[in-house]
Amino acid sequence: MSLDTDDEILQDFLVEAGEILEALSGQLVELEQRPDDLDLLNAIFRGFHTIKGGAGFLQLNALVDCCHIAENVFDMLRKQDRAVTSELMDTMLNALDTVNTMFDQVRQGQEPEPATPELLAALERLTLAEDEVSAAEPTAADDTADSGDETAESEEDTAESEEDTAESEEDTAESEEDTADSTHDDEDLSAGNEPTMNEGSEPGEPGEDITDDEFEQLLDALESGKQEKKGSKATKSAPAASDSADSGGGDSDSGGGDSDSGGGDSDSGSGASDEEISEEEFEKLLDQLHGEGRFDPAKTLAGEAAASLEDEATPAPEKPKPNKSKKAASSEQASKAGDDDEITDDEFEALLDKLHGSGKFDSAVSDKYDQDTIRQVTQAAEEHRAERDDVAAKADAAAPEADKVEKKTPAPAEKSTAKADSKAQKPAEPAATAPPAAAKPAPAAAPKGGGTPEKAPIQQDTTVRVDTKRLDDIMNMVGELVLVRNRLVRLSEAGDDDETTKAVSNLDVVTTDLQNSVMKTRMQPIKKVFGRFPRVVRDLARSLKKEINLELVGEDTDLDKNLVEALADPLVHLVRNSVDHGIELPDVREQQGKPRTGKVVLSAEQEGDHIMLSIRDDGGGMDAGKLKTLAVERGVMDQDSADRLSDKDAFNLIFAPGFSTKTEISDVSGRGVGMDVVKTKISQLNGFIDIDSKVGEGTTIRIKVPLTLAIMPTLMVTLGEQAFALPLVNVDEIFHLDLTKTNVVDNKEVVIVRGKPLPLFYLKRWLIKGAVTHGEESGHVVVVSVGTQKVGFVVDQLVGQEEVVIKPLGKTLIGTAGMAGATITGDGRIALILDVPSMLKEYA
Template structure:
């Protein structure tokens, strides 16, 4: 952290961004005290430093927008100073005081005011030669220009200037990495003396460069430029090989625009369609040579698909990284004590899914802290530890990722959920009484549903959980809740590794082909449909002593289907919608097939129940069904 703030301060000073320099300097003092064991990390320090980080991020955003960053509030700078003053009061007398640090910082600003305008004061950029010279110093070719002293260098051209001139840094042979001290000296040169050495030889000190601008004789007699040249001439051959080796290693990583990866993934998807078409032709021709070619194509396509998917993968820790701050801030605002444990942060997920899951996960974690975890007093009365626990984990299971949010709070009361559903008019008392506990937990995903009496800026309005479920379902995922009163709750989210290619179950309804996402399919069985019953107006069939809601897909998806002439036997595909299971009656099962999801046209875009379309192995167009959306549309028609 100290090095990070120091680097930002150096760059900001070079660009004359005084607002960022002042904030980073005071934050840097705090981190310097921390690394010297003069301060210890506690809640008071974190309460001060986290808002500092927020302000710094805001300044970066302002800078990206092409505007000058605003100064941090005086109260924030004062809090940083008080943090150091409190440390200085308890430290030894020889410790550096805040006043001394401020004096040194003022001298640094004076030095910057003198030297920076030559480089960037009039909106001029550093020249290409100066930039190359700086790179040479970074890579160890020659000597560094030196570290600026306490007073501005180059203010005079007489002998006194030589006393104030910076001392040269010892030469670094080519091919060797510079040390931390040399790197810090180089940063100090950037923001303490303005322009770096302007000649590609890069050996002269900053004070000498400034003296040349004032048309005076150079103050430094021992010019490091010749030394740099001699070092360069006498460099040993093995180190040159080492440098070339390090350079080759550094070039093994290439930054690629994500759009290019998306284009490659789309081409792989087209290749999958061609493979499916070839496999269908191979079955019809019964040609041995063609079978070998199709087999090889299948292997290569699968390997290529896996390789491209890996290039799009990112660790889930990119999302997890924001949760410690979210939990800490929310717990303090609610006067609760909460510890957060994160597991499986290195689990890889498609980049698009990582970004799409960020907001739903933030809402679920905030919900666990607000609704789940009790106050410290209530936890002590219940015989629990004073601090609550929230566990956030990620794990890959086959071609899916399972995310779990678990808390050891008060859990959910199914009776309270039933009562709230009746009060809000979602169902009558008889229907609520028949609900199983797991079905009651899923009521929280209904729009406008909330059991909280008081509405706060955190929760209580009943908006959010329905958005979470909708967003996860849009990712072809599922969310399931399990809870135990007094013990806590567990929320399981399951999403596919990628959205580009989807394994499906192809079914036939009359003469039309439809695709069901294979991840939602639980089981398939052949059934005598005359054994069905009607409960509360809903057709059900008893499977393993449990009533299963039954729906004829043909009634909704096939235009002009005859409702009276329904088959007496049929295939039933049992699918999961969260914790609920339903059965879809289909006319024929075709089999499993990997498909590429194509967006629907303008006329069908946004239609409930349809996730997209694809081309089957025999060249026909098949609609991909969105099961949650399908149920919403179909149930409303019943």
């Protein structure tokens, strides 16, 4: 079966899960360093859970299975039923790899292949044991091979008995859950008031069909179910779950239900996540409240509200259950669990909308809000009040519940206010809308929920996903604006109208600001690239049996998205190099009086309009002498030139094509991306790479890249009438030259600069048809460097330094030798941007 890759939900999931997977790999490695970090554990747990949820919705059962078990393991870890060990981490990283593989398959539109039974079994083993069992079991298995002594056995005994206890606890919990389940089912059957209950896609019957009695009944049933729920949680003493249960306990049922369902949502996350969730819920609740009036004016407000909340509560707490009762949760169960989750979300949404519009509720809730809100809300409320006075009593009865919810979420309440605010204004219009309207939001929300079922709790910022293409377009347009501005600036300089000058300088400022902010939208923290390194280094170090500490500095440095992507490969290569060739084996290090653990520091910082990246290791360093000898041996250069090289130049030899100091290619480095490719890549980004090393102390590689690729600093020159832009990265210096004082060596013009001969070329002869360049007595020379080579270009005029927006040449002209693109100058004319290396290749 192939998957429909055009499916929006799937795409959402891919984006979402892709990001999570990326983060997970970093978090897992981090976890190994800080095994007791509860926040981290929770984050990882949530990560797996979110992927599972999404996958479940999309029925990617293989993925669900794998994530589910992984999630279980982390559930145990965070409950401290199990300790983080290297072996465990290996298995988990393995699991992550498997998930990644499946994910790639999904991305390619294939059904993911199930994880290998071995992996599943290994994971299963990790989840099975609880408390000491967990420690005992794997250890026991391992030990048996070695010593196979009684200790292990006796430990196992203890373990077993404890496991029994655990199981019996679970049983209790399960039976309780059953009750909850059945209540939930009952209600589902009788009420059918869950628009999204049925998979979230088909809006069910709106709840208006339900009678008061039914609601009452349900309420009761749910209440009892709830109580049991809480009980079971307490028994299980899941810290976070009981947290929410506790907080819920004192409150009214609806409040408790709310918090519980939140617990289910976030999988009883830490305190922090609890808060977030409550905020979410709170918002939803508000929605819900607003929807009420529109939905069903005269009836059962309180009852319905409570019941619907209860509704929510029931499926939600049910969720953690299958997870905890793990044993062998089938894929079905798992996916169901995932679905439940989403449905819960959606249901919430739906209910919220239903309730939306109830003036009573609004006002009740808004009591807690600042006065503005109150005013707005009350206004809306008044309208409704007039319409349905008889609702008042019931609504008021419901009010305390809202209050309680509020109480539980004191911190986020402020934030919610704003949201409530906007929503509170709504009731006026849809006040008496027909029920179908209320049901509508549910299906709309459903697909979204599928893709990003639980994104919200993790990321509470309001963000919008924007296509990169769109950003590029905006960037382009801003580029145009900058050009127009430049023209205007020039024009206003020519005239002397004060007003115009003022307006133009104003425009100047605004445009610059706009340009900067648009640039920022494209910026991404370099964390995105750095994030993969802990894993890379860890795996490498383990396979090479080295001890290496990776330090990341300046992860938050922002740079252009394209750059972030383009830098990934070169950086991976360089880091691998450092680990493989740089850092010595622990024993060797000890002999040299260094700490056994090697250090690799990866850092990024902004330097003006550039980003400076550096990879520093405290390994063996490079021997300049050896490099020179090798260079001669490989025929890269002759002995004489090799002898003349400074140490620094010698280090740069490693960037020469066909130069590798390692005699054999290990499977670690030497994977095809040679150092020359790294260098080429960096140069393509208009960047520099520089290397510094000391034998015995280590090597530092520095990479300097511009902040953005869209704008290029250039030196504008003119040849005849036409303007050309030389990328500033290539330009070394400019000077005025008496052209009569040149020498001719080997039929080439040469000028001596500071004692060194510099080949001289007349750009005009190359680039302007029929240009006459003889007989000129003096000219401007631009010294450019290409690789290690330096040449001088004679140009007619130097215009100055200018930042230009690169415009690609059309299809017919792309690939024209020596041309990197075109740009539009301040006066609206076109200037060609020269590609110095390719130009030299073509003409010199």
